[in-house]
Amino acid sequence: MSVITIFSIPKPFAGHIGLIQRNALASWRRLAPHVQVVLFGSDAGVAEAAAEFGARHVADFPANAYGTPLVSAAFQLATAHATTPFVMYANADMLFDDSLLAGVRSVAGLPRFLLSGRRWDCDITQSLVGADDAAWAAVFAQRAERGRLHGPAGMDFFVFPRSLAVRMPEFAVGRVGWDSWLVWKCRMEGIPVVDATGTVSAVHQNHDYSQLKLGYQHTRGPERDLNIRAAGGLSHLLTLREADRHLVAGRLVRPPWPQRIYALLGPNFLYQQALAFKRARA
Numbered sequence: 001m002s003v004i005t006i007f008s009i010p011k012p013f014a015g016h017i018g019l020i021q022r023n024a025l026a027s028w029r030r031l032a033p034h035v036q037v038v039l040f041g042s043d044a045g046v047a048e049a050a051a052e053f054g055a056r057h058v059a060d061f062p063a064n065a066y067g068t069p070l071v072s073a074a075f076q077l078a079t080a081h082a083t084t085p086f087v088m089y090a091n092a093d094m095l096f097d098d099s100l101l102a103g104v105r106s107v108a109g110l111p112r113f114l115l116s117g118r119r120w121d122c123d124i125t126q127s128l129v130g131a132d133d134a135a136w137a138a139v140f141a142q143r144a145e146r147g148r149l150h151g152p153a154g155m156d157f158f159v160f161p162r163s164l165a166v167r168m169p170e171f172a173v174g175r176v177g178w179d180s181w182l183v184w185k186c187r188m189e190g191i192p193v194v195d196a197t198g199t200v201s202a203v204h205q206n207h208d209y210s211q212l213k214l215g216y217q218h219t220r221g222p223e224r225d226l227n228i229r230a231a232g233g234l235s236h237l238l239t240l241r242e243a244d245r246h247l248v249a250g251r252l253v254r255p256p257w258p259q260r261i262y263a264l265l266g267p268n269f270l271y272q273q274a275l276a277f278k279r280a281r282a
Contacts (some may be wrong), residue, residue: 001033001034002033002034002035002084003034003035003084003085003086003104003105004034004035004036004084004085004086004087004088004100004101004159004183005036005037005038005078005082005083005084005087005088005215006028006035006036006037006038006088006089006090006125007012007023007037007039007040007074007078007082007087007088007089007090008037008038008039008040008089008091008092009039009040009041009069009071009092009173010039010041010043010045010046010049010075010092010273011043011092011174012043012044012045012046012155013043013044013045013048013049014044014045014079016060016125016187016207017043017068017207018238019127020030020093020124020205021049021092022049022052022053022092022116023053023095023124023127023128023131024090024092024093024094024095024205025037025053025055025092025094026053026128026129026130026131027047027097027128027136028053028090028096028098029053029054030097031096031097031100031101033052034100034101035101036056036082036083036084037050037053037054037055037056038056038058038081038082038170039053039055039058040058040061040074040077040078040080040094040113041058041059041061041069041076042060042165045061046059047059057116060226061074062077062079062098062170062227063169064169064172064223065267066172066222066223068095068172068174068175068223069172069173070170070171070172070173070210071089071168071171071172071173071174071178072168072169072170072171072178073170074089074173075089075168075170075180075206079162079164079165082162084219085108085162085164085204086104086108086155086159086160086161086162086177087159087160087162088100088104088158088160089158089161090156090157090159091204093117093156093158093204093205094157094202094203094205094238095128095139095140095203095204095205095208096157096201096202096203097136097137097140097201098205099199099201100128100139100200100201100202101183102161102199102200102250102254103115103117103159103196103199103200104159104245106199106250106251106252107194107247107249107252108256110161111161111163112160112161112163112164113160113161113164113191113192113193113194113245114153114158114159114160114164114182114183114186114191114192114193114194115158115159115160115194115196115200115247116158116159116183116193116195116196116240116243117155117195117197117199117200117202117240118149118150118151118154118155118158118195118197118240119149119150119154119156119157119203119204120143120144120147120148120153120202120203120204121147121148121149121150121154121203121204122139122143122146122147122148122199122203122204122205122206123146123147123201123205124139124205124206133176139203140201140203143201143203147203150198150204151239152239152240152241153180153240154204155179155183155209155240156202156204157200157202157237158182161239164191165279166182166185166186167180168181168185169181169230169231170230171231172214172223172225172226172227175221175223175224175226175227176224176227176228177224177227177228177230177237178227178230178231180231180237180238180239181230181231181232181244182213183238183240183242184237184238184240184246185236186204187242187244191250192244192245193240193243193244193245194243194245194246194247195240195245195246195247196246196247197240197246198246198247198248198249199248199249199250200247210260218236231270265274
């Protein structure tokens with residue numbers, strides 16, 4: 001029985017990015033029959049990849065003025081059409097193993113939650129499609145030796161109950177802001193934000209950003225500014241540093257010190273303090 005619907009918005013399946021996206025889909029399919037996969041978008045190769053890996057394909061959905069798909073639309077459509085109790089957004093370059101299912105089961109009793117975790121950045125240049133169990137196990141077992149644990153902003157996946165209806169502004173996918181806004185929104189509404197870094201092995205396959213229109217990095221450019229304005233400004237952007245729960249050995253615990261300070265003080269505290277300091281020096 002499927003437990004979770006994973007949805008994503010892949011880039012065109014070409015070159016290295018095509019290879020690592022196929023690796024990601026292969027890792028998700030290894031979790032069958034517990035997962036269903038939905039791919040959004042009409043870029044080159046998406047329909048073919050969906051057919052190859054047994055995913056549902058939704059070709060047509062809204063984009064912004066630059067032609068970039070709206071991740072907010074994907075969230076709404078995936079939540080509306082999922083038949084599983086839990087839904088998960090994941091970037092199309094992420095690898096997951098059974099620890100993902102274990103993490104979801106550990107929080108399944110909560111009526112509302114947003115679960116995420118910091119990613120491990122790893123260089124992967126070989127195809128893993130069709131790899132045996134030993135090869136897959138090595139990828140996750142060696143992530144600490146061969147990769148780097150990203151900071152608290154490295155949130156490339158979000159799991160939540162299908163019944164959790166969070167209305168998102170119009171956010172472009174692949175640009176900064178929307179993921180941090182989602183953490184802020186849940187904290188403001190009293191929805192537990194669970195940092196599952198210590199439980200879920202989330203491996204990010206490193207890549208460049210040459211596919212972005214206009215040649216901009218995802219951290220700058222006009223679409224970045226649009227996302228931040230849609231979020232309501234920088235004060236509405238949080239990370240896993242502000243998570244108010246940690247998932248450790250199957251149990252929800254309070255964040256460790258000093259991170260607990262951020263959770264206790266609440267959203268926007270540090271930002272407001274920085275503004276006050278700036279005004280005092282003006």
